[in-house]
Amino acid sequence: MANPAPPRPAGRSPGRPCPVCGKPAPAEAPHRPFCSARCKQVDLGRWLAGDYAIPGEPVDPLAEEE
Template identity: 50%
Template sequence: MSTACPICRAEVTARRPENPAFPFCSARCRGIDLSRWLGGDYAIPVRDEAPTDEDLAVAARRSRS
């Protein structure tokens, strides 16, 4: 079962340890995702205030896993 890169939608077939950037296709896409989170480009629905601890935990998991 393969995964699509959340950034460029490329098919991601390699997982850790072969692909340390998983679920992204590359470190470049992982970096783009992280910068979007940090820059607030991701729209978090139904909320205008600062992200909650849970949001940050999700972002951290996304960036690490």
């Protein structure tokens, strides 16, 4: 039988790394999943600039005019 993992100390959750800079973002961070307000704004800027895209079906521009 496998040994269960030891419990983590309270308040010491490692959380996930910030998707922008890679620094650890505590689970209790107010800007979660980002480590700071700056990284949150950088991510928003990337979305607004079109750096991120959600894949989908190709669109025929001529078909939309009709």
